[in-house]
Amino acid sequence: MTTRVGVVTFPGSLDDRDALRAVKLAGAEPVALWHADKDLHQVDAVILPGGFSYGDYLRCGAIARFSPVMETIIEQSRAGLPVLGICNGFQLLCESHLLPGALTRNDHLHFICRDQRLRVENAETAWTGDYAPGQEITIPLKNGEGGYVADERTLDELEAEGRVVFRYLDVNPNGSRRDIAGITNAAGNVVGLMPHPEHAVEALTGPTTDGLPFFTSVLKKLVSA
Amino acid sequence: MARVVVDVMLKPEILDPQGQAVQRALPRLGFDGVSDVRQGKRFELELAGPVDDAALDRVREMARTFLANTVIEDFRVRVEEEQ
Numbered sequence: 001m002t003t004r005v006g007v008v009t010f011p012g013s014l015d016d017r018d019a020l021r022a023v024k025l026a027g028a029e030p031v032a033l034w035h036a037d038k039d040l041h042q043v044d045a046v047i048l049p050g051g052f053s054y055g056d057y058l059r060c061g062a063i064a065r066f067s068p069v070m071e072t073i074i075e076q077s078r079a080g081l082p083v084l085g086i087c088n089g090f091q092l093l094c095e096s097h098l099l100p101g102a103l104t105r106n107d108h109l110h111f112i113c114r115d116q117r118l119r120v121e122n123a124e125t126a127w128t129g130d131y132a133p134g135q136e137i138t139i140p141l142k143n144g145e146g147g148y149v150a151d152e153r154t155l156d157e158l159e160a161e162g163r164v165v166f167r168y169l170d171v172n173p174n175g176s177r178r179d180i181a182g183i184t185n186a187a188g189n190v191v192g193l194m195p196h197p198e199h200a201v202e203a204l205t206g207p208t209t210d211g212l213p214f215f216t217s218v219l220k221k222l223v224s225a
Numbered sequence: 226m227a228r229v230v231v232d233v234m235l236k237p238e239i240l241d242p243q244g245q246a247v248q249r250a251l252p253r254l255g256f257d258g259v260s261d262v263r264q265g266k267r268f269e270l271e272l273a274g275p276v277d278d279a280a281l282d283r284v285r286e287m288a289r290t291f292l293a294n295t296v297i298e299d300f301r302v303r304v305e306e307e308q
Contacts, residue, residue, distance in 0.1 A: 058291075058292070059294055062291070062294065066291075094296070095294065100296075101296060102294055102296040102297045104235075104239065104240070104297060105242050105243060106242070107240060107242050108242070109242050109243065109246055147240075149239060149240075149296075149297060150296070151238075175240065175242075
């Protein structure tokens with residue numbers, strides 16, 4: 001049986017197609033999901049893609065977080081459904097309280113778009129199993145509100161539990177606390193990150209193919225589960 | 226019709242780069258003596274019914290769950306007096 005990975009489209013999503021394509025390249029069956037449809041159509045994992053969803057009028061992800069599909073995703077993720085939130089998807093996961101903390105305006109106020117070096121700090125989540133711990137990767141980053149913040153106690157907890165999944169290398173592009181680029185929940189099935197692995201899956205269009213292991217990791221995890 | 230105002234501000238410990246940009250611009254425009262600027266959001270809610278305690282509780286609930294992200298923001302609810 002083919003593994004089905006869903007990608008939710010919200011009004012304003014712009015990286016949903018890239019995410020669907022990345023899923024296909026990894027060997028899974030991509031399934032397009034619509035934000036107003038509560039049904040997950042028997043997918044084995046879900047990706048919340050990047051973009052500028054309509055919730056950005058209030059705060060990034062704040063309105064999208066109340067989309068009907070999110071009700072099901074929040075419930076299912078607590079039962080172990082692998083969920084990956086990229087950029088706006090990461091903001092949504094924080095607004096949904098599936099991940100702690102929040103994303104704020106970049107400290108320099110500029111929208112930034114660059115190929116970003118990262119270090120994989122945790123290779124044991126559902127989405128990072130195909131990386132080696134400590135591996136350094138380069139994938140695109142583009143955001144205006146990508147500064148990760150949380151109170152000191154939460155940051156200490158994330159560090160102590162190994163829940164910082166990625167850290168920025170060379171430059172901190174947005175003022176994120178402790179150079180955090182991505183985090184996971186305690187169970188390791190929900191991962192959020194600001195940079196975009198789905199834009200680094202093919203040599204023709206990406207700076208590297210360093211993003212592909214995200215999508216093969218979840219596939220392997222599901223097949224072995 | 227009654228108006229309730231919800232003011233949402235970033236918590237003091239959260240960096241406010243927009244406020245800082247405004248503060249840096251002030252002396253350039255000849256406005257001296259401002260040592261800090263914080264920028265927030267103001268929501269004006271027109272309530273259909275009376276502004277009683279139950280209605281204000283509902284607005285606070287609205288602010289807590291939706292209008293503000295209490296991880297990074299504080300909010301204040303107040304009734305706008307009739308002019």
